[in-house]
Amino acid sequence: MRISEAAARSGLKVDTIRYYEAEGLIPNVTRGSDGQRRFSPENVDWLTLLYWLRKTGMPMKVMQRFAALYAQGDATIPDRRSILLDHSLLLAKRRDDLDRCDEILTRKLEIYEEYLR
Numbered sequence: 074m075r076i077s078e079a080a081a082r083s084g085l086k087v088d089t090i091r092y093y094e095a096e097g098l099i100p101n102v103t104r105g106s107d108g109q110r111r112f113s114p115e116n117v118d119w120l121t122l123l124y125w126l127r128k129t130g131m132p133m134k135v136m137q138r139f140a141a142l143y144a145q146g147d148a149t150i151p152d153r154r155s156i157l158l159d160h161s162l163l164l165a166k167r168r169d170d171l172d173r174c175d176e177i178l179t180r181k182l183e184i185y186e187e188y189l190r
Contacts, residue, residue, distance in 0.1 A: 074112050075111070076110050079117050079120060080136070082120075083117055083120035083124050084121065085120055093120075094110075096137060096152075097137060098123060098137060098140045099123075100121060101113075102116055123140075126147065130164075131160055135156060135160070138156065139153055139156050
């Protein structure tokens with residue numbers, strides 16, 4: 074499939090896909106005889122994963138490391154798993170922080186509601 078369809082399916086913008094490819098984040102993208110990119114379903118699955126990793130705040134350097142390990146094959150699965158586990162722990166901490174922020178905001182809104190009555 075062409076880049077526009079890959080973008081629509083993955084949630085990424087066309088420009089982002091081009092940038093990710095230039096940064097070495099997308100392995101095995103073939104090109105047709107016309108020179109245009111051709112994305113496989115596996116490429117789209119990878120792009121979707123990249124979309125969500127970035128959406129969760131994973132830094133580009135970590136994404137690049139993850140992609141480099143992926144390109145090296147199954148022998149790197151333990152390392153890739155470790156990266157995802159570390160990121161998962163960071164997300165759990167962020168969720169806890171956001172929950173605490175929500176509690177504080179809720180209490181402040183209650184105080185304002187009391188004041189406005």
